[in-house]
Amino acid sequence: MSNLPPTQYNNIPVPPQMNPNSGPPVSMLNQQYGNVPPSQLPPGYSSLKQDANSNSPAHLPTAVPHSGVPHNMNNYNQSASSSPAFNQPGMMSQQQLGLQSSPLRTPIKPSIVPVNSNPLPAFPPNTTMSTSNANNPSPYPPNYNQQQRQVNENAPPLIPSSQYQPLLNGPPGPVLPPASSQYPVSSTAFSAPPTMKPPNSSASYAGSINAPFNQGPPINASVTSQLGQLTSQPNMAFSVAPRNSPLLQGPTSSGPVFNGPALGLSQSASVPPGLSRPGINGPSNSLAGPLPLATQPSTFGPPSISGPSSMSGPSPIPGPLPKLGPSSMSGPPPLSGPPMAGPSLMTGPTTSGMMPPRPAAPVNSLPMMPPASSAPKQSQTYLGPPRNGQPMNPISANNLTSPQSLPIGFPVPQTNQMGATQGPLSGPLGGPPKTNIQNRYPPMPQGNYVNNQQPMTQQPMMSKQYPQHSAQALTQQMGQLSVTKQGFDQLWGHQMVDLMQCRHILPEYPEDPPEIRLGHQFADAPNCSPEIFRCTINRIPENNSLLQKSRLPLGILIHPFKDLNHLPVIQCTTIVRCRTCRTYINPFVYFVDSKRWKCNLCYRVNDLPEEFQYDPVSKSYGDPSRRPEIKSATIEFIAPGEYMLRPPQPAVYLFLLDVSQLARETGYLQVVCDTLKNSLDQLPGDSRMQIGFICYDAHVHYYLMSDGLTRPKEMTVLDIDDIFLPSPESLLVNLGERRELVKELLTVLPARYSTPGVPSSALGAALQAAYKLMAPTGGRITVFQTCLPNIGPGALQPREDPNARSSKDVAHLNPATDFYKRLALDCSGAQVAVDLFLLNSQYSDLATLSGMSKFSAGSVHHIPLFKASRSHQAAQLQRMLSRYLTRKIGFEAVMRVRCTRGIAIHTFHGNFFVRSTDLLSLPNVSPDAGFGMQLTIEESLSDLQQVCFQAALLYTSSKGERRIRVHTLALPIASTLTDVLHSADQQCIVGLLAKMAADRCVSASMPEAREALTNVAVDVLSAHRLSQNLPAGAQTAALHAPVNLRLLPLYLLALLKRRAFRTGTSTRLDDRVADMCDMKSLPLYQLMRAVYPELYPIHDLQEHTRPDEDPAPDPPRLQLSAERINSTGAYLLDDGDTMIIYVCHAVSPAFLSDTFGVAAFSQLTDDARTIPRLSSPGNARLHALIERLNDDRPYASSVILIKDNSPSRTLFTERLIEDRVESAFSYYEFLQHVKSQVK
């Protein structure tokens, strides 16, 4: 599972059927839209099946149509009327023009290159190879011609579009769940076409997926045999000058590395992911989909259970206060007699795409709900979210859900409140951890029910917020607030928490962001998943002054290229867009009549093309609202020719390897080459994929792998000040044709650079060479750097003062030179992205180097103090790299974010180049890249019903298809300060603030950024105080916060103690800058884990395991404070990078032997980097937990075991951010500080 991409989307339970009439088979159909028959894939495609990241539906080979049947599924191509081209004037050509004047583009001047007169002595003299150049096939596609670019603008994709005709691009799949409610009986019709995924085909998945794997990539036995001939390989006397040293002699010991075993390994590593995503998770989910339906009645209390007499029976809280059960259940109004088992039913295709963060859990948990007592906390958890569709029994309804029955100001009985607050801690905040979807897409009842729902969500929170000893706090609060007011507050969802009193403020299970409640017209329209698109305030303030009053930052965070498994893909000739603002049609448009629609961003009325009337699901005409574009807020189009500025280019990967003295000492080259060799078959790309390598120390070494060579040949260019390419066409070679050569090169490189080298690194020159090499096609440059580049262009000086590492003000966060930035801009213009792996052991000025990735939409990976001899670091690099190499990639991408008129984008955060006010240029886009945008309200929005944001990402897939992925988010408007404050999304706010603070550090100074962060908490709480008319902070003992912002101070404190912003603790400048880079570009869920790591108790995992369903335990989260650390416990702290298992000395021997297989604490290995695999259940539980935690991240975290008497325990204790360290506040002190400033 290690290199699995986050699989959040692959295990969504098929939305439970809302309509009991719709047959179960319907739910199987939410598979893929565009099942590409393998026979029509480009050659070489089969080797990419393992690319589980690919969202092209290649991993569903069973869906191959057998005949022309799918043709009739795809009638979008009828109309020849062309939609106007993507509104980006001169995207490529302008960039190209700009490049001509680039200072980096120097003409190739071979004649002035000095000869390397000093070949490495270990290699035999060269002989001549004559015609190597002449025979080299051009690495560039034959149909690419720079001069003809304009002619090619409308050229079809390289794969003729006719080939796509048979694709099942129509939305037969994911549209189905919603469709099922419309056509209850039509399920048989749905499953009829052979293109449909048969519901029970998990077996066939497995089979068909295995097939390509079993064939395996060709194992190069030949390579080893060739190795023997290496020495005798002639070298060419290059007429130009650079002297070629033969690469390698003799068979090397590394031969076996890529033989069978290695390949087998890589396969076994990647097969399970491939299998588990579509094969296991997908189908099993679809199988399980109907299950909740069947079983839910029994679990969620159908009328039979919910009788008044059986109140404690279904009560999910078997705790001492059975009557709490109903209170925390507080289901929907009694009206909802039939089990509303599937809130997510309504969600349509998007839902099927939306995966809860952890696999399989919702599916499993629902049907298996224990009757009452099997797992106390879990059962509470799952019953927590009131909207899970709990038919209330009358009594419980009366108890706490009064707002439903008495919508007007029914004061909630205080006794119940108290009871609830005194209940066990384990009240589920926000419900089960995995119900994002369900809460996100609730079956919105009509009309004023919207308001009534609020108290129900809040109810469980109350019970959580006021744990045992907080009864006093509550009394105090009640002293200040009248009972009526509290009732109203609850009614409107405006609850408050006294931060000073509430010690257990962190929810034990992840919470959902505040729900988005649109007006009733769009109440059930599918909104974009909060994992992709979310806004800091879920109700947009109606004007700027209201926003200023709330003091909240307004912005959106977006994760546009997230790995999605169930993504509706559409191919049609006309993509319906607004003629004025070019908005794509989306679920929130208004249909004036069946022929016209009104844009929801600019309010222009547009015509609908005729073909939009056709509903591909029912194959009928008439109702445009059945179209997948209207059914899903996240959708992908296969773009027609006018969206291309040039034909899709091949995927080109160039690797720049630092081979200076420091690099050789780290030994990273071996790890990188081995990983690369194992991942060669999984690199995303079609048969035209090209690959190349450049090494650099004081000079730049090229590797020729041209036609006619039987082994790679090295050429060294000594003149690094005026770099040139010796033989451009044989430096980048087609991977399919030269696989053997590439593998051989990767085998010999580590040995070639194992001897001591020169202590200088000409990174700048190598980058210039790489840019020249890549500029015609675009692609990706991957740089491995281990030291400060100190020679040639772009040379840097060490700037860090090691004595100032803990000082208050941090200098040198700015780049020292703009060389790397200019290079990145040139690269961006040529559609080249530069990714940096910094494996430094000393200061390398990442602040300057990161410019090459920041502005070319690359990514920065940093492993400080890397030494390959430390096996955990080698393993970490290997995991990181194999994820990096095999993840999905989009080339030549642009992302445009459109907002409703009146809202404008103020600042962008992330790695990209901003090409115009709303357009980001992304030479590469990766599934691990997140973006943030700050917004401003320029005009009053008070006459609007809602505000929409649409992010459209246009990219070329690695298969050479031009695609557009569109995400649309709609948010309602708020007119009062209270509404604004109570709909704020604290996680998103922290995500945006982290980005803003990182910017502020660079533009202003570190103390200023830190102060700004603190002030956010002060300002927001002051605004809340104003809105509620509470006494000023200094005058009371209480510090009130809206319930949805109660974690904001905690998160801000955590942010202040992050490496990026901490002062007083010795922090290397590069670590600091790397952390800032992460903050700018990580998707929110990863960022939150880094900011506030998750701490789990693992000594009582058994209590949190339900072995009958999900073997992975689900322990509650603990707050990061030493007070939660018990000397008889063991804990797991997960910050996304590392999982620290912290074992305290008094932990029970039974636990030790069960989990770690040792009899006593003293036998435990300190700093162990692996957890042994034993057959004991405790060990299995721990592994299951770790695997579950690893599931939703790009690559598995490393594990370290620390004993509480170990010298390295500070690794653990420094992350207990709620505690005081000598230079920073504890949480309580921070609150005091905030309170004293709240005015």
Next chain:
Amino acid sequence: MAFNFPAFSYIIALIVDAFLIFFSIFHVIAFDELKTDYKNPIDQCNSLNPLVLPEYLLHLFINILFLLSGEWFSLLINIPLILYHIHRYYTRPVMSGPGLYDPTSIMNADVLTVCQREGWIKLAFYLLSFFLYLYGMIVVLIAA
């Protein structure tokens, strides 16, 4: 009525000021183009950056003339702008070439607004000072 050095200074200042007015008009137009997506920020910066130093130097030049000719009032009016120019150039982003504008940060809404406002204010200032110089020239000529 005699032609003396102050009169010469004012005449030169008038001519130079006309250029400065053109510069600031170009500046305003350029940022408007950026705002309305007509131009690529890289191109726009490449065309704007070479003009920054000439503008500053021209402005400095006429003030040196004022200094030499003892036109203290005109000099006084211009000193704040000179200081602003120095400050602006001193705090410019890290760049290797001359100029002020960085294509990677220029699209930030704040920077755009500031630059555009700066353009308008300068335009107004140069226009007003044009008439001032005209007036000053006449006064000097008459007084002489």
